Amino acid sequence: MRRSTILSKKRLTFVSQRRPAAPRGSQNAVAAQTCVLPPLRLCPKFRRIEGLGRHLSVVETPVAIIMGSESDWETMRHAAALLNALKIGYAARIVSAHRTPERLVAFAKGAKAAGFKVIVAGAGGAAHLPGMTAALTALPVLGVPIETTALGGQDSLFSIVQMPAGVAVGTLAIGKPGAINAALLAAAILALADPAIEARLSAWRAAQTEAVAERPSREG
Numbered sequence: 001m002r003r004s005t006i007l008s009k010k011r012l013t014f015v016s017q018r019r020p021a022a023p024r025g026s027q028n029a030v031a032a033q034t035c036v037l038p039p040l041r042l043c044p045k046f047r048r049i050e051g052l053g054r055h056l057s058v059v060e061t062p063v064a065i066i067m068g069s070e071s072d073w074e075t076m077r078h079a080a081a082l083l084n085a086l087k088i089g090y091a092a093r094i095v096s097a098h099r100t101p102e103r104l105v106a107f108a109k110g111a112k113a114a115g116f117k118v119i120v121a122g123a124g125g126a127a128h129l130p131g132m133t134a135a136l137t138a139l140p141v142l143g144v145p146i147e148t149t150a151l152g153g154q155d156s157l158f159s160i161v162q163m164p165a166g167v168a169v170g171t172l173a174i175g176k177p178g179a180i181n182a183a184l185l186a187a188a189i190l191a192l193a194d195p196a197i198e199a200r201l202s203a204w205r206a207a208q209t210e211a212v213a214e215r216p217s218r219e220g
């Protein structure tokens with residue numbers, strides 16, 4: 001059982017998550033249990049929250065994977081799988097800019113205090129989630145345009161990539177390649193301050209290089 005913690009100014013929200021199970025709609029998303037508590041202080045060194053009667057561990061989940069809909073998980077699970085392969089903790093949440101705007105604000109404003117370092121945000125269509133999240137947090141936000149049936153994901157891509165100057169979203173490719181590369185980019189960002197992640201990322205890339213044959217297997 002994995003427990004992650006999301007802090008806002010006046011409340012503390014606990015969310016339990018089993019991995020690698022997909023997010024299951026709103027019940028399993030950000031607003032699981034909420035309780036009003038006295039002011040809390042996050043102790044980054046020990047990654048725990050002081051101010052409770054007991055110490056509460058804040059698990060090592062440097063990456064938040066958020067998505068606009070349950071339907072996006074089919075794409076975003078590839079980011080999760082790669083983070084798993086690199087032994088990087090993540091929390092996956094459904095946070096819709098359109099359908100759950102208040103959840104988005106609570107998540108984005110509390111993300112840094114909750115211990116996240118990078119946010120990977122997948123969204124499709126009029127994909128406001130990455131841009132709105134980036135507007136509400138100083139954490140790096142990596143946007144993954146979900147492939148759509150109507151416009152093949154170009155709608156998602158343009159919505160995410162065309163941020164006006166002043167608020168940055170790092171935009172990846174449409175669909176699965178973008179999800180995978182978002183995880184790799186998140187790992188590269190974390191690796192700047194974490195030699196163990198740097199080593200695992202480097203090994204992953206070396207293995208990828210090693211796996212590329214010099215000749216096509218079906219060469220005549």
Ligand code: RP5
Pocket residue numbers: 067068069070071072096097098122123124125146
């Ligand atoms: C966006 O609307 C989501 O990111 C998703 O890609 C798209 C469609 O959502 P559903 O209608 O499948 O829930 O907010």
